[in-house]
Amino acid sequence: MAEVQKSDNPLDDVFTEFLQSPRVFKNRDVLTDRYIPDKLPHRTTQIKALGYTLASILRGARPSNVFLYGKTGTGKTAVAKFVLKNLAAKAKEQGYDMSTAYINCHTVDTNYRVFAELCHFLDVKVPFTGLPTDEVFNRFCTALDEKNTLFVIVMDEIDLLVKKSGSETLYQLTRINTVLEKSRVSIVGISNDLKFKEYLDPRVLSSLSEEEIVFRPYTAQELNDILNDRAHMAFNDGCIDDAVIPLIAAIAAREHGDARRAIDLLRVAGEITERNGDSIITPKHVRMAHDAIERNTVSEVVTTLPIQSKLLLTAIYLQYREREKNDETGVTTGDAYQQYIELCDYMRMEPLTQRRISELINELDLLGIISARVVSRGRYGRTKQITFTVSTRLVHDALSSDIGLKKFLNFS
DNA sequence: TGTCCACTGGAACGTACGGCTT
């Protein structure tokens, strides 16, 4: 009789184990970014406000432009998508043509890209570079007018676009209705930055913020409700310890009431539970998930950094560690730059100027790895005080994955 | 109260490159 051949594919074990392990998730998708829930707890006021503003579409009129303000994870994007989804259905019922475009200005951050992206929504092909911006704008206008529609453009993280490329795009968009003959455009701007209006050109400001809706951060109790809702849909009954949701809510409330982070944490805790072959999510899994998320973000950000930024981060790390030993806090731009030059010397690389390094420090700050605060030390001048916002151990680990940098990390 | 440090950060400009139009 033929002997049963044992496969030496290591994945067999993984798959068998996975299939045999207890199932915690009923529907994992409800804990991802893509999911738009049917109800948004504690956001009724904002939903109604946005609904009222955009409702004129139901009479075929162009609604006012709206601005949604609030910190990350306060439900701005979810509310906007929720309202537009419902509105589109209602408009169709009333026989009006309405379309929406969603643009995230985090990636679409130049005038050219915004119009190119809008063209894509209308199925107009444009190259990602090469054309004059005016030409792309004209193609967009022509295509839009042909559609004879009410076009709502949601611009998420709009502050990033303005900070990088100025108010020009928004100016053109707010004026576009004077160019169009048949179609009409409304803009829903979403910003994390409450001070964003200060950067805005006054001409744009007046027409763009015809209406404003503010989103305050969720409290621990509100996060608790949101998580309960989602957990109910996502997990099988009895798979979640009673202490888990209050714990996640408390962690997220401490970290600025960010619901997205809270939901992420819940999802990862579930994944870890399944992977461990456990059947109930406990606070232990939550803490493991918290650790894993931080580790992942740091390592992802650090490994994808360009070489100069990595070198700079190494320099900051070395200086920071040195200062820590002497019970001093904070590295200044000057310290970091000196150390950076030294590292460039070892690597036989041409160093960047201090001006450029100052900019790269700001970028690292934006990425959430470090915090760079401008301080004045009186007669010792003005500088940035740099500290790490994530654990230095994680930064060390992420940097050591680069062979070229590893040897510097144990330098003193 | 004025000085002065160690920068910051805006502005203008240069270079390399991809890709379009003519």
Next chain:
DNA sequence: AAGCCGTACGTTCCAGTGGACA
């Protein structure tokens, strides 16, 4: 192929600045 145009990444120049200190 030449002439544009946009993007990315960088440099140079320099006015401006908060606050400790003489």
